[in-house]
Amino acid sequence: MQSAARGIAELADNGGTAKWITSPKLTEEDWEAIKKGDEARSDEVLRETLEKTINDLRYDLEYDTRNAIAWMIADGLLEIKFAIPTESLSGGDFHDKFGIFYDEDGNRVGFHGSQNDSEQALRNYEAYSVDCDWLGERDAEGVDSHEQRFKDLWEGRDSNVDTYSIPDGIAEDIAELRDYDNRPYTPFEEPDNSTTKDSNEITLRDYQREAVDNWFENNCHGLLRMATGTGKTFTALAALDEYLEQQDSPTLCVIAVPVTHLANQWAEEMDIFGFPSPRFLFGTANSDWKSDLSRVVSNIRLEFRDREFIITTHRTLSEEYFREKISTVDENTVLIADEVHGLGSEEQRKGLLDEYDARLGLSATPERYYDEEGTEFLLDYFGDIVYEYSLSDAVPEYLTPYDYEPIIVEMTQEELEEYRKESKKLASAAASEDIEEEVVEHLAMKRASIVKSAENKYRHLRRILQRIDDPDHLLVYTNPDQIDDVQQILNDEGVFHHKFTYHEDEDQRDELLEGFDAGDWDALVAMKCLDEGVDVPATRQAILMSNSGNPMQFIQRRGRVLRQAEGKDKAIIYDMVVVPSKDPPEDIATSERKLLEKELDRFAEFAENAKNRHTALNVIDDIRVKYRI
Structure with a gap:
């Protein structure tokens, strides 16, 4: 000894x-x-x-x-x-x-x-x-x-x-063998994080308090369906803070985000609550994440640490090594899943282990588009939706009011002919029992790309930029086929901008968001990586050049624009709604009517809560009548 x-x-x-x-x-x-x-x-x-x-x-x-x-x-x-x-x-x-x-x-x-x-x-x-x-x-x-x-x-x-x-x-x-007059070391004192919490005077809004209470009443299981920008992250951390106060045993806390640049946003808000700095356990942020995960798990299992905090990605959460390590923890574990709809896919739902004792899922759109099985899995695993707070509940007190400007975009004759040709192929393939589902999906995507990349969108983009006159904190959503042409048009119109895509690394993205917030850039041209959870509250205008029919995507994109910021009293959303023709023939093809119906689903969602609701509705009424919708 x-x-x-x-x-x-x-x-x-x-x-x-x-x-x-x-x-x-x-x-x-x-x-x-x-x-x-x-x-x-x-x-x-x-x-x-x-x-x-x-x-x-x-x-x-x-x-x-x-x-x-x-x-x-x-x-x-x-x-x-x-x-x-x-x-x-x-x-x-x-x-x-x-x-x-x-x-x-x-x-x-x-x-x-x-x-x-x-x-x-x-x-x-x-x-x-x-x-x-x-x-x-x-x-x-x-x-x-x-x-x-x-x-x-x-x-x-x-x-x-x-x-x-x-x-x-x-x-x-x-x-009693110790010498009272000669302590051999100075007693170590843990840093007091309570000052951080107290100095920020953390107070939940009434709806956030209700969401936390409902989660506890459901045995610390549940999904929160809360409109983008209403403070889902803050609400989740408040729930975690109260949960940890009730635990006497060591607890491992895992936060899973859909994209890597959300990790820093979570870490920043965790600091408000006085939580210790979390470990980023995913490849692009930490090449030794496997070793770090092993240490974290050991710290909890052997009770060397009372609390450990991990931020990882949906993809890493579902990896075999991550799952194996988590499954060895027989102490208390908590899972918070941001943008939880992303975890409903067949591959990523593997990360939703039974070992997580407490479970909290967050999303403005927890239901998965055209994936009833995935949706049911999420509802069953997390314990149903325990609280809802819609956009109409949040505007104008907690979100910025907005005007909605639908822009009717006609297909060119060549695009319409191509669309009709692909529609016939798709209908034939869908009706055949000999053609595999993957082929049908490929044909559907090929037809959809005609709509997303409609040529006349570029002409309307120039007009919108000229109407705005002096773009300020503008987001332009595009797809890979459009981005080069869109950037060229922005250059032609004198709009100082930068692209925001998966090609930029995490440090570049952080710099771009900070620069955009400070006004260093007039505009960001984004693809999917700005769809989920990224805070860009300074955004005052958004132009939707490309949209899918997936409600998750366009609802998330709207949420990017509506966050409150100093000096921002209104936002404007310009949405390009593609129609086969403004003057359709009497014998309208079923495929063309369905195209417009799909576009109008998004239109109805956006117009419903807009300040200029009636003006927006008038724009589309004539088209609606002509297509007998």
């Missing part, structure tokens, strides 16, 4: 804690009594034996070592258990020599050797094996093995060994 105790005063001074398992000095008579006796008798024999050795510690250990051990036990920094072999190892001693060290970042060193822990043994020729988990997966697995063995011993799950805690009173006797 003396050699093992070297440096523990420095460990304690740095806020470290320790757990030791050792073999007590038992006579053969003591061993037999423990082996044959019941639990109470075993405790009594162990107590009597330890009482005899307390005084020995006073003289056998050097002053510094004895004083440090006594103080650490008194301060609750050191726990000791005693291991005694069971009948299967009759007459033997607990003679295993291994351990694990952790630093403040969770890095782990595991060791195993034959050397006795005594002053004499230190002079022997001995060998150790050492694993450092940051060196690679093999070393990490070695440390994992040591951790599991230690935990099994500590919790009495090894059939070959009985493990006993120090009986009542013995720890106090050891603590």
Whole structure:
């Protein structure tokens, strides 16, 4: 014990804690009594034996070592258990020599050797094996093995060994060996995060308070369907904060986001609540995320940390390694899934494990478009929608009022002929039992691309930019086929802009968002990566050049525009609504009527809550009548 105790005063001074398992000095008579006796008798024999050795510690250990051990036990920094072999190892001693060290970042060193822990043994020729988990997966697995063995011993799950805690009173006797006039270390104090929370005066809005309460009433399971921009992240963290206050055991908190640049936004809001900095565990932010995940899980499983916070992506959440590690945690776990609809796909729903004790899903649109199975899975896993807060509830108190300007875009004659040709192919394929579903989907996507990239959209884009006159905080949503032409038009019109796509890395995206907010850029030209959860509250105008029929997409895009910002009293959304023709023939093709119906679904959603609702409706009424919709 003396050699093992070297440096523990420095460990304690740095806020470290320790757990030791050792073999007590038992006579053969003591061993037999423990082996044959019941639990109470075993405790009594162990107590009597330890009482005899307390005084020995006073003289056998050097002053510094004895004083440090006594103080650490008194301060609750050191726990000791005693291991005694069971009948299967009759007459033997607990003679295993291994351990694990952790630093403040969770890095782990595991060791195993034959050397006795005594002053004499230190002079022997001995060998150790050492694993450092940051060196690679093999070393990490070695440390994992040591951790599991230690935990099994500590919790009495090894059939070959009985493990006993120090009986009542013995720890106090050891603590009394300390020198009250010479504390060997300065008591470590955890940083007080409450000041962060108090200084920001965290107060939930009434609807956020109701959402949190409903989640707790549903046994800490549920989905929140809240309009984009109404503070879903803040509400979720408030729920997490209250949940953690109720937990006595170590808790692992996992936050899953759909795109990597949302991780920083979550981390920033976590700081408001005084949570410690989360670990980013996904490849683009952390190439060693697997090793870090292993350390985080070990910290919780071995109770070295009370709380651990992870931010990962939907994709990483569903990876096999991530799932395997999470499944080993038998302590408390929480999952918060941002933009939860993305986790309903067949591949990504693999990450929704039964091991998550508390579950909270967030989305303005939790239902998956044309995926009833995925939607049902999410509702079943998270425990249904426990709270709803719509756009009409939020405007104008919490979201910016907006005008909706639908722009009617006619197909060219060539596009209309191509659309009709592809419609016939699609109808024929869909009616055939011999053609695979993938072929039908491909034909549908090919036809849809004709609408998304309609040539006349460029002419209308120029007109919109000229109407705006001096674009300020403008978002332009495009698709890959349009983006080059759109950027050229913006250049021609003197609009200082930058593209915002998946080709920019995370640092570039952060710089672009900050620059856009500060007014360094007049406009951002975006594709899908601005659809979900990204905060761009300064946006005052948006031009929707390309939309799918998926409500999740256009509702999310509208939400980007409606967040409140200083000096922003209104937003404007310009939406290009494609029609086959403004003057359709009497014998309108079914496919053309369905095209317009799909476009009008989005139109109705946008117009419903607009300030200029009636004006917007008048724009489309003539078309509606002509197409008999």
